[in-house]
Amino acid sequence: METKEPIDQFLEYNYPNKAELLLGDTLEELKKFDDEKFNLIITSPPYNVGKEYETKTSIEKYLQFQEKVIKELIRVTSNLGSICWQVGNYVEKGEVFPLDIYYYQIFKKLGLKLRNRIIWHFGHGLHARNRFSGRYETILWFTKSDNYIFNLDDVRVPSKYPGKRYFKGKKKGQISGNPKGKNPSDIWEIVVNDWETGLWDIPNVKSNHPEKTLHPAQFPVELVERCVLALTNKDDWLLDPFAGVGSTMIAALKNNRNSIGIEKEHDYVKTANERIKNLREGNLKLRPINKPIHQPKPTDKVAQVPKEWLSLFEKA
Numbered sequence: 348m349e350t351k352e353p354i355d356q357f358l359e360y361n362y363p364n365k366a367e368l369l370l371g372d373t374l375e376e377l378k379k380f381d382d383e384k385f386n387l388i389i390t391s392p393p394y395n396v397g398k399e400y401e402t403k404t405s406i407e408k409y410l411q412f413q414e415k416v417i418k419e420l421i422r423v424t425s426n427l428g429s430i431c432w433q434v435g436n437y438v439e440k441g442e443v444f445p446l447d448i449y450y451y452q453i454f455k456k457l458g459l460k461l462r463n464r465i466i467w468h469f470g471h472g473l474h475a476r477n478r479f480s481g482r483y484e485t486i487l488w489f490t491k492s493d494n495y496i497f498n499l500d501d502v503r504v505p506s507k508y509p510g511k512r513y514f515k516g517k518k519k520g521q522i523s524g525n526p527k528g529k530n531p532s533d534i535w536e537i538v539v540n541d542w543e544t545g546l547w548d549i550p551n552v553k554s555n556h557p558e559k560t561l562h563p564a565q566f567p568v569e570l571v572e573r574c575v576l577a578l579t580n581k582d583d584w585l586l587d588p589f590a591g592v593g594s595t596m597i598a599a600l601k602n603n604r605n606s607i608g609i610e611k612e613h614d615y616v617k618t619a620n621e622r623i624k625n626l627r628e629g630n631l632k633l634r635p636i637n638k639p640i641h642q643p644k645p646t647d648k649v650a651q652v653p654k655e656w657l658s659l660f661e662k663a
């Protein structure tokens with residue numbers, strides 16, 4: 348069955364900017380770039396949780412390697428540039444280690460300035476038994492200097508109350524909002540995968556939903572797009588040092604930016620290149636940026652108490 352969700356049609360094919368995937372170890376590949384080449388580095392590094400692409404080690408060893416990578420990344424970031432570091436938690440025997448707290452200290456020690464700690468909130472995921480279920484990860488946005496690119500107007504979202512006016516003071520009666528919309532704030536509601544919203548509409552949803560690939564830890568293209576639009580200008584260069592299946596490259600190309608991705612797994616590089624080809628040929632299905640998240644109506648079957656539970660409710 349086809350999804351009812353609207354899908355970007357990409358009528359302007361053949362995105363002309365460059366998108367290059369390098370197969371190899373990021374620390375080695377990074378040494379090949381000139382200082383200050385990139386205006387934005389955006390990535391989701393491995394979390395050291397034992398996914399198929401990583402060998403779990405102690406948190407100390409994991410962070411030692413990452414610190415070496417971060418030093419190289421800072422070298423290749425331009426003075427106007429930003430680094431966006433998207434992470435969740437490392438978990439050891441049920442104890443949670445919030446990775447952004449560890450990473451913040453590394454970036455701060457190396458002289459970067461935090462501009463936002465963005466909460467990426469998603470409504471679905473595994474249900475925990477011995478703690479509250481995790482429903483957010485974070486993006487640490489750092490800049491190298493105080494003079495950095497920030498195009499707020501390019502990422503404004505529709506205002507909830509566009510007709511609101513100042514009710515006192517010199518501007519009393521004047522419209523208080525911005526016709527281009529409001530600042531999207533530091534809490535972002537972006538679904539992990541398109542099928543999570545489609546699930547409510549399509550009872551027998553297929554596993555081959557629009558963005559999902561073979562990668563077990565993809566981030567949504569939409570998440571990257573907001574950073575790309577706000578933190579870079581047209582034709583700038585972006586880098587993803589842990590590129591996976593190329594979500595950053597897709598977001599960059601779609602918004603007329605050049606990009607390089609580094610990834611050590613051959614199969615992910617292959618998939619990334621296929622996705623880029625599909626985008627250029629107009630065949631890549633993506634969730635449109637800023638599309639509202641689907642809310643089930645009270646009349647939808649999934650939003651109602653199942654008949655098997657009704658007797659429990661009556662007894663209470």
Ligand SMILES: C[S@@+](CC[C@H](N)C(=O)[O-])C[C@H]1O[C@@H](n2cnc3c(N)ncnc32)[C@H](O)[C@@H]1O
Pocket residue numbers: 371372373374390391392393394400401562564565566567588589590591592593594595609610611612615
């Ligand atoms: C969290 S995933 C990134 C997924 C990516 N954001 C996407 O949407 O596809 C981290 C990726 O880093 C890669 N990786 C881990 N260590 C690496 C290294 N030393 N050099 C290059 N790639 C590495 C893994 O293979 C994995 O694909």
